[in-house]
Amino acid sequence: MWDDVLAPQIAEQRGSDPETTFQSIVKERIPLGRAQTVDDITQAVIFLCEAPNITGASLTVDGGYTML
Numbered sequence: 665m666w667d668d669v670l671a672p673q674i675a676e677q678r679g680s681d682p683e684t685t686f687q688s689i690v691k692e693r694i695p696l697g698r699a700q701t702v703d704d705i706t707q708a709v710i711f712l713c714e715a716p717n718i719t720g721a722s723l724t725v726d727g728g729y730t731m732l
Contacts, residue, residue, distance in 0.1 A: 696727030 671682035678685055690699050708725045712718060724730050 694727040694729050700727055
């Protein structure tokens, strides 16, 4: 959805290319200051799999975006 719909429209509004737009939005909206990686998600999955006392929980891995 980002690549096909949002990036082109937002980039056009901002007068920049889609990649630059993505990077600026990440820096503006994510307190960690970077997009989440596969390794970030992997660490969360491993944590949930190894924790014997956690069941039926969801873990938000978004660099602090939902804190705002």
